[in-house]
Amino acid sequence: MNPFTYERARTPAEAASAAVRNPGARFIAGGTNLLDLMKLQIETPAHLIDVNALALNKIEAIPEGGLRIGALVRNTDLASDERVRRDYAVLSRAISAGASGQIRNKATTAGNLLQRTRCPYFYDTAQPCNKRTPGSGCSAIGGVTRALAVVGASNSCIATHPSDMAVAMRALDATVETVKPDGSTRRIPIAEFYRLPGDTPQIETALEGGEIITAVTLPPPAGGAQIYRKVRDRASYAFALVSVAAVVQRDGTGRVALGGVAHKPWRVEKAEAELPRGAKVAMAAIMADARPTRDNAFKVALAERTLASVLAEAKV
Amino acid sequence: MQKPGDFESSRRVLLVGAVTAAAVPVLPTATKAQAPAPNPPTAPVAAKVSLTVNGKPAALELDTRTTLLDALREHLHLTGSKKGCDHGQCGACTVMVDGRRVYSCLTLAVMHEGNEVTTIEGLGTPDNLHPMQAAFVKHDGYQCGYCTPGQICASVAMLQEIKDGIPSHVTADLAARPQLTVDEIRERMSGNICRCGAYSNIVEAITEVAGRQA
Numbered sequence: 001m002n003p004f005t006y007e008r009a010r011t012p013a014e015a016a017s018a019a020v021r022n023p024g025a026r027f028i029a030g031g032t033n034l035l036d037l038m039k040l041q042i043e044t045p046a047h048l049i050d051v052n053a054l055a056l057n058k059i060e061a062i063p064e065g066g067l068r069i070g071a072l073v074r075n076t077d078l079a080s081d082e083r084v085r086r087d088y089a090v091l092s093r094a095i096s097a098g099a100s101g102q103i104r105n106k107a108t109t110a111g112n113l114l115q116r117t118r119c120p121y122f123y124d125t126a127q128p129c130n131k132r133t134p135g136s137g138c139s140a141i142g143g144v145t146r147a148l149a150v151v152g153a154s155n156s157c158i159a160t161h162p163s164d165m166a167v168a169m170r171a172l173d174a175t176v177e178t179v180k181p182d183g184s185t186r187r188i189p190i191a192e193f194y195r196l197p198g199d200t201p202q203i204e205t206a207l208e209g210g211e212i213i214t215a216v217t218l219p220p221p222a223g224g225a226q227i228y229r230k231v232r233d234r235a236s237y238a239f240a241l242v243s244v245a246a247v248v249q250r251d252g253t254g255r256v257a258l259g260g261v262a263h264k265p266w267r268v269e270k271a272e273a274e275l276p277r278g279a280k281v282a283m284a285a286i287m288a289d290a291r292p293t294r295d296n297a298f299k300v301a302l303a304e305r306t307l308a309s310v311l312a313e314a315k316v
Numbered sequence: 317m318q319k320p321g322d323f324e325s326s327r328r329v330l331l332v333g334a335v336t337a338a339a340v341p342v343l344p345t346a347t348k349a350q351a352p353a354p355n356p357p358t359a360p361v362a363a364k365v366s367l368t369v370n371g372k373p374a375a376l377e378l379d380t381r382t383t384l385l386d387a388l389r390e391h392l393h394l395t396g397s398k399k400g401c402d403h404g405q406c407g408a409c410t411v412m413v414d415g416r417r418v419y420s421c422l423t424l425a426v427m428h429e430g431n432e433v434t435t436i437e438g439l440g441t442p443d444n445l446h447p448m449q450a451a452f453v454k455h456d457g458y459q460c461g462y463c464t465p466g467q468i469c470a471s472v473a474m475l476q477e478i479k480d481g482i483p484s485h486v487t488a489d490l491a492a493r494p495q496l497t498v499d500e501i502r503e504r505m506s507g508n509i510c511r512c513g514a515y516s517n518i519v520e521a522i523t524e525v526a527g528r529q530a
Binding site: 052 | 355356357358359360361363379380381383402403404407410416417418419422423424426427429470473474477480481482483484485487490491502503504505506507508
């Protein structure tokens, strides 16, 4: 790990301006992903801004309905919150399906959103990777691609986003709240928060330099059956091959977001009109742009079967 | 081959780096921000942190890169917590921070100002075992023993998580309190790997302690 200087920030604005003053700085909260990447020399920040003292660890009801989840709310606390378990079960389920108890006790809401891909070529510093070293090439393309993206990928990158939580938040139409270094704030719908890789896979979100997430808001409860189904190589403590976050109403309408298949939580709103016609038709529309490799073509069929299982459970 | 001029410039960079690092003050208080270095530091940077470990105060001055695990093992000489993978995948380094289990390898010591850390040494002693330690001995919940301190710290904190009503991936009803079942214990202990495969005995040990607590 490279040496770095370290400071503790007290307010979001102070943290954001510290990031601008220190090019190459990173915010650190839970640190469960960043520190791992620093040990592997994938991330090499010269300066760390510890944001754990920021007062962003509360889950509050919004007057017009919905919840505001502070950026520092730990995954364990978010999954356990009584309101989340009752009104946003898909979110509680998605978080509990991810990582281990020890990680969830540390990992934060904002950090979970910003975690990096687990593409094995991103982790192997001996191999080219456009996400790790822009312009160096993608060694995943043509390599072992079983776990990688089947839809929305580019000729520069076929990595997937690893989060479970973000998939549920995409299905729930969450909004990301931020503070910029100049002190201004903005609200970014999660649909616009994540980018597809295109020619610049190193740019993963809509965040600008120094901009820091302060909260994620959830709209008023969507009701319905809320289900998160995760399919992986082992039953616990593994990343998704395919996951489905769904909110399904009694009349068969609903919303569906997929994890493990793309550079971001994958949701195609216009395909959701097909949900009452069943998983086969709906998934064909959701995966209309899929360009799988020989290794990961199974994910397209697996996504359809996972959705079928979710829709069957929703009817019970 | 390196030209003399290259050598001069690289030596100058190194010297500047060393001066910069030496000039960086250590954190005077818990909240005061440290003056950041204008360039990436090329030499180790030190910072102070005060925390409580197993009930005893500890004031340390550490390289900022020091993980909580290395602070415990190399600086406080509490070698019960083990370094297995050092990447948060095996669970051997599990300790409790303010009562919650975490991987001490995946967090920096300087991030724990004012925290209370409990390691295996703080749970019990050879003459006065914690009930979970006694149950692991009774049920043969280990072979080589390397993962055992992490397993025990994780299982003690895990039973508290069930008591606190924290749901898991296998909790059937999110509206009800989680039950103390073998499936729940196995799911909640999935962040601790045992290379010897003593899992069935570990579950028996935890089940016995859980039953006694219930």
